[in-house]
Amino acid sequence: MTTKPKLLIVEDEPIILMGLTDLFVFHGYEVESESDGKKGLSKGLEGEYACIILDVMLPSISGFEICNALRQHSLSQPIIMLTAKNTEEDIINGLTHGADDYVAKPFSTSELVLRVNALVRRSGCTATDKTLALSPNVSICTQTLMGLSYQHEIKYTRREVEILMYLLRQNKPVSREELLKEVWDYKNTCDLDTRTVDIHIAKIRKKIESDPKSPKHLVTHRGEGYQLFVI
Structure with a gap:
């Protein structure tokens, strides 16, 4: 049962x-x-x-x-x-x-x-135990959702880690609509508010960037979407 x-x-x-x-x-x-x-x-x-x-x-x-x-x-x-x-x-x-x-x-x-x-x-689809390393200064354990960022211990949510993992696999700019479909698992994004994606991106930048206003890891390509870089 x-x-x-x-x-x-x-x-x-x-x-x-x-x-x-x-x-x-x-x-x-x-x-x-x-x-x-x-x-x-x-x-x-x-x-x-x-x-x-x-x-x-x-x-x-x-x-x-x-x-x-x-x-x-x-x-x-x-x-x-x-x-x-x-x-x-x-x-x-x-x-x-x-x-x-x-x-x-x-x-x-x-x-x-x-x-x-x-x-x-x-x-129900949490990542297996592995380390997501974005640079010598930024790393995240995808199982415990804990990481180090410029010698500071940082807590992540599952959603934040899923966003980072998806962006890393694509190796190209990813639109808000694609993130909603592939990370949030929404089948139809036509009428959905995409600000939730922008807010999650802003939260992630505060955790992984030394200067969130001038990001080096999580970059916005105007008209295309977001791209994650390993440095």
Whole structure:
């Protein structure tokens, strides 16, 4: 008997929470839920989940705080944020606190299921234990998601490592749309917001570049995409 992947949904609006629970049960998931931020964090830290869906605005503590605490506890836990506003600040805040992806309210249920399914699939395909060396000063263990960058110990998310590994294999500029298809595993990118790619690239640059404003490893080719260089 196949074990169903387990989700944790932390959402304080009862109607939305009930709808999301029914939605993902229908799509083959086992679902646990909380409407309070502190209780959601406690459950997230204690349980094992294929993915955690976090609303931003919650009683007691925010989704951003929960996301940050979960990421400190586990680098590999898949997390999706539900943001009330599709603003640059909300998106940056969520991804900066360690979310793998975000969906803005009001959202399409089919899009949310698509993103959760893609993230769960990707999380089951972690890289084998190896070192990704970008230069004598920058190296990353793709299994532990830890690295050294100019003598500083750096934590990476699984998504960041997957982006780097994919770019390294291509040895050419890669567009945002290609990254969404190949790394995020989205089948149709026509209507998807590509800012999540830009924000992840900015976060990676801060970790691997000595000067993120003048990158030498992760370079943007205008009109073509991003390319990773080993120096």
